[in-house]
Amino acid sequence: MQATVYLEDQEYIALCDLLKLAGLAESGGQAKMLIAAGQVLRNGTAETRKTAKIRGGDMIEFNGNILEIQNGSDPEAA
Numbered sequence: 001m002q003a004t005v006y007l008e009d010q011e012y013i014a015l016c017d018l019l020k021l022a023g024l025a026e027s028g029g030q031a032k033m034l035i036a037a038g039q040v041l042r043n044g045t046a047e048t049r050k051t052a053k054i055r056g057g058d059m060i061e062f063n064g065n066i067l068e069i070q071n072g073s074d075p076e077a078a
Contacts (some may be wrong), residue, residue: 002066006074012053013069015040016059024062034062 005022007013013021016031019040024029031050037044041061042054054060056071 001064002068004068004070006070006072007056008073012055014051015038015042015047015054016050018054018060018067019062021068022065024065024067037059040061 003022005007005013005018008022015035016025016028019025019031019034020028025034034040035050038048039062040047042052043059044061047060054069056069060067060069
């Protein structure tokens with residue numbers, strides 16, 4: 001799966017919250033375990049900080065899924 005996630009009015013989102021929001025983890029606890037195990041990549045590098053601030057322009061990869069993070073709102077949701 002490849003998807004674009006829009007931050008809406010937020011400056012950033014915590015990595016563990018992003019995985020849960022995107023449905024890549026069933027719970028916040030599971031997301032934190034995956035991150036701590038080094039299974040989540042941020043811009044091609046393993047990210048082990050559970051609450052790393054993910055901002056527009058970042059790319060998150062996990063288990064073959066790619067999330068592109070963008071600032072603003074989804075232009076198709078209007």
